[in-house]
Amino acid sequence: MALPLAQEIIFGLVIGSYIALGAIGFTLVYGLVNMINFAHGEFVTIGAYVGFLSIQIAGLPLPVALVVTFFGTAVIGWAIARVTFEPMNDAGAVPLLLMSIGLGLVLRNLIRLVAGAGGRDVQVGVATYRFEDLGFFVTSQQLFIVGVTLLVVLVLHLFLSRTMLGIAMRATAGNEDLALVSGIDTRRVRNVVWLAAAGLAGVAGILLAVAQEASATVGFGQLLLMITAAILGGAGSPYGAVAGSYLLGIGIAVSVAFLPAGVTAFGSTMAFVVLILVLLVRPGGLVNAEVRTT
Amino acid sequence: MKFEDLPVDATRAGAVLLVLAVAFLFSPLFVRPPAATLVLFEVGVLFLLYALVLVGLNLQFGHTGLVNFGPVAFFAVGGYVAAIVTANDPYGAVGLGLPWPVGLAAGVVVAVVLGALIGASTLRLRDDFLAIVTLAVAEIVHGLIVTVRDVTGGSNGLQNVPRPIAATTGGGGAGELFATVLVFGALAVLFYGLFHRLSASPYGRVLRAIRADEQVTETLGKRVFRYKFVVFVYGAAVAGLAGALLVFYNGAAAPGFFTINVTVIVWIGMLIGGAGNDRGVLGGLAIIMGFQLATRFLNEQLPVITPDQFASVRLMLIGLLLMVIIKYRPEGIWGDADELGVES
Numbered sequence: 001m002a003l004p005l006a007q008e009i010i011f012g013l014v015i016g017s018y019i020a021l022g023a024i025g026f027t028l029v030y031g032l033v034n035m036i037n038f039a040h041g042e043f044v045t046i047g048a049y050v051g052f053l054s055i056q057i058a059g060l061p062l063p064v065a066l067v068v069t070f071f072g073t074a075v076i077g078w079a080i081a082r083v084t085f086e087p088m089n090d091a092g093a094v095p096l097l098l099m100s101i102g103l104g105l106v107l108r109n110l111i112r113l114v115a116g117a118g119g120r121d122v123q124v125g126v127a128t129y130r131f132e133d134l135g136f137f138v139t140s141q142q143l144f145i146v147g148v149t150l151l152v153v154l155v156l157h158l159f160l161s162r163t164m165l166g167i168a169m170r171a172t173a174g175n176e177d178l179a180l181v182s183g184i185d186t187r188r189v190r191n192v193v194w195l196a197a198a199g200l201a202g203v204a205g206i207l208l209a210v211a212q213e214a215s216a217t218v219g220f221g222q223l224l225l226m227i228t229a230a231i232l233g234g235a236g237s238p239y240g241a242v243a244g245s246y247l248l249g250i251g252i253a254v255s256v257a258f259l260p261a262g263v264t265a266f267g268s269t270m271a272f273v274v275l276i277l278v279l280l281v282r283p284g285g286l287v288n289a290e291v292r293t294t
Numbered sequence: 295m296k297f298e299d300l301p302v303d304a305t306r307a308g309a310v311l312l313v314l315a316v317a318f319l320f321s322p323l324f325v326r327p328p329a330a331t332l333v334l335f336e337v338g339v340l341f342l343l344y345a346l347v348l349v350g351l352n353l354q355f356g357h358t359g360l361v362n363f364g365p366v367a368f369f370a371v372g373g374y375v376a377a378i379v380t381a382n383d384p385y386g387a388v389g390l391g392l393p394w395p396v397g398l399a400a401g402v403v404v405a406v407v408l409g410a411l412i413g414a415s416t417l418r419l420r421d422d423f424l425a426i427v428t429l430a431v432a433e434i435v436h437g438l439i440v441t442v443r444d445v446t447g448g449s450n451g452l453q454n455v456p457r458p459i460a461a462t463t464g465g466g467g468a469g470e471l472f473a474t475v476l477v478f479g480a481l482a483v484l485f486y487g488l489f490h491r492l493s494a495s496p497y498g499r500v501l502r503a504i505r506a507d508e509q510v511t512e513t514l515g516k517r518v519f520r521y522k523f524v525v526f527v528y529g530a531a532v533a534g535l536a537g538a539l540l541v542f543y544n545g546a547a548a549p550g551f552f553t554i555n556v557t558v559i560v561w562i563g564m565l566i567g568g569a570g571n572d573r574g575v576l577g578g579l580a581i582i583m584g585f586q587l588a589t590r591f592l593n594e595q596l597p598v599i600t601p602d603q604f605a606s607v608r609l610m611l612i613g614l615l616l617m618v619i620i621k622y623r624p625e626g627i628w629g630d631a632d633e634l635g636v637e638s
Contacts, residue, residue: 036422088621093422094361098565099620105558105613109606117602224433227426269437272430279427280415 007136008257009250014142016249017149021204022226023241025197031173031236032193035096039104043198044219045111047073047205052120052214062124069206070199077198112216119213145207153242165192173236228275234285243286305491308484315476319462326468335471339543341583342478346536348560348579349489350529356570357493358525359505361421364428365533365560367435368405370552372534374439376401377452377547384454387447394456398538405534406527413526417519439549451548455541474543485532490572501525562612565619568629578626
């Protein structure tokens, strides 16, 4: 049984990578803008289509397309947030959340209307590396997906810990009013957060488009997983979100492989059960964020 | 006269109407509305059931500020439990074949238990966590209905559920529709009256205090958690009741009746009408359901667009409507901006 486990863990790392790229953005927005963004999945979808256009239509090689998608989705997402969320930043959590639900409905159906209900394949050459004596295989695609995610996490870490902007971001997340009186331009910080969140969601989108397909609901399908991972890690903590995502990804892959078929038929339903259990037992997640009312 | 205070007490009116409706059911009389109006009656049945869900949701969100994004979960649980308890030998599903009052009670009880479980676990956390958990629970319930095929019949649904109203009116058709609207209407008025009484009483004042500021309310010696818990369970109960009624009206339960669209319609109706205004939210529900009905006719007039594209356009318009309301009129049409603590 030990050998298939290695294979399942590879699958889990891949699933965790998609979730992580989305969950980081979700949790940054949650921590800094103080809102639950139910339209975050649509940023992933936009990324999937930007990726599809740049690979299939413009014919860019994958690494270039990845960079194009990151910046393209970042700007689109930022512009959308600028028009919708930014003007009502002081309205409070619930109006922002309702706004994001409306925005999600609009974007999802707009994409469906323009791009059609069916999915679009993105063709990329894949090489498979087999380790026969160890009993598992890795594809170049899987290595690429996990590699990109780890690189992103590393860059994010350097950004948050070594640049003034990143430090300003952490300060704003900690206490927005204090950050403001210390001379931090919190508006600029929020702009950066939207750019980063949308850009990372875009990267998740192009990876999903390459590994599966680009469709109008590809991001929405990931949304509750991203939220689960973010809460599992501790809402508002990007490091927690990464850890939560990989735990969730490996958990899904391993349970699908080893639990009896009757249980795994529940599929991602299990993830939501996990979410509720986490909230019951340790609502602050891995990093024990402050979530109680009083 | 203000919109809020009409001279008739809705609770009494609802009770009287219910008695009359039941008397009508067992009388030899029947009314068969003209065929052209049947579509209105069909939408009317759905409107009355959604109104029941909305009455509970408005107490939760409008008065107490609890963000429940999963009213459809309780609606679905009430419906499916009622169906499982009462169905006679459904194809590929479980049916206990018990009489319908047992099913109705079971549906409500299970919805209450689910509400109590969610409430006990989440109502102590920050407001927005309730939104996530209720949304997730709605997804879980929907996922379970589709995956536990042997019990629920999966995507085929669960047939052979008794139809008490159809049974007394001698089969389906126009006569049944009319009688159903009468009975459901009476129930909707009754529950509207009960919940309106609750929210107009000192109890309701505490709820609005909780919405405005939980900590201050707690400091005044009110047990905030208990109030929130009870309100959450009330909402779950009435949604469960509505779900059971739907199943007894249809004679079947199917996943298509209990999609996230129910949540979206009910929420948007509440926000259009003005959360916290008991009568306003029902007006909002009528507006959004009227919009849906109108667009349905419009689609038949415009054959250029496929129904699939049209569905996307309609959902886009609904989403846009939600965004416009939140941004430009967060208190809705009949809501009180000062009381809700919002600015447009």
